[in-house]
Amino acid sequence: xxxxxxxxxxxxxxxxxxxxxxxxxxxxxxxxxxWYRQFPKQSLMLMATSNEGSKATYEQGxxxxxxxxxxxxxxxxxxxxxxxxxxxxSFYICSARRFVIxxxxxxxxxxxxxx
Amino acid sequence: xKEVEQDPGPLSVPxxxxxxxxxxxxxxxxxxxxWYRQYSRKGPELLMYTxxxxxxxxxRFTAQVDKSSKYISLFIRDSQPSDSATxxxxxxxxxxxxxxxxxxxxMLLVSP
Numbered sequence: 001x002x003x004x005x006x007x008x009x010x011x012x013x014x015x016x017x018x019x020x021x022x023x024x025x026x027x028x029x030x031x032x033x034x035w036y037r038q039f040p041k042q043s044l045m046l047m048a049t050s051n052e053g054s055k056a057t058y059e060q061g062x063x064x065x066x067x068x069x070x071x072x073x074x075x076x077x078x079x080x081x082x083x084x085x086x087x088x089x090s091f092y093i094c095s096a097r098r099f100v101i102x103x104x105x106x107x108x109x110x111x112x113x114x115x
Numbered sequence: 116x117k118e119v120e121q122d123p124g125p126l127s128v129p130x131x132x133x134x135x136x137x138x139x140x141x142x143x144x145x146x147x148x149x150w151y152r153q154y155s156r157k158g159p160e161l162l163m164y165t166x167x168x169x170x171x172x173x174x175r176f177t178a179q180v181d182k183s184s185k186y187i188s189l190f191i192r193d194s195q196p197s198d199s200a201t202x203x204x205x206x207x208x209x210x211x212x213x214x215x216x217x218x219x220x221x222m223l224l225v226s227p
Contacts, residue, residue: 106158
């Protein structure tokens with residue numbers, strides 16, 4: 001149980017375009033979903049916390065207008081990278097948890113390359 | 116002082132060895148602890164979590180927590196080449212469990 005599906009696994013886009021990444025909890029309802037970014041050989045950097053039906057909470061330094069998060073249901077959250085630039089190229093990973101005191105379960109990540 | 120410290124490695128061992136992976140933390144409020152395994156270009160996979168001090172065993176894996184020393188360990192018995200991955204420890208950032216704090220991860224290489 002506790003499967004989190006993330007799509008797409010890899011995407012290449014041109015500078016200036018927008019990219020949407022989906023995160024689904026397949027076999028449980030996620031009260032909270034999280035979006036992380038990971039650079040090579042670095043740990044996970046939390047970007048934002050997303051609660052169903054409310055606005056996402058962004059970490060300091062993360063531009064909310066650039067990284068749009070929508071958490072429309074208890075099983076789906078989306079991250080849209082708007083007006084992508086090459087420096088946005090990274091590995092984006094979502095995670096979800098059932099309850100407050102629950103371990104996180106991660107998707108398999110999305111490798112974004114902006115050319 | 117960083118809240119969670121973890122040696123980045125790489126840690127290289129021969130197949131069959133016992134592996135010890137460790138994290139130290141500074142926030143005494145941390146109450147539960149997780150270990151994740153991350154293969155290259157994949158998301159982290161939950162291995163074990165524990166809410167208390169002492170040992171918790173699951174197959175070849177044993178998680179150990181020493182709250183008095185603020186030290187947690189993950190032991191892998193009979194290590195296999197398929198165990199080669201980066202191992203991350205994680206713990207809640209605060210008593211509200213709102214977010215997790217991750218170590219930077221230790222890369223483990225198990226050679227056949």
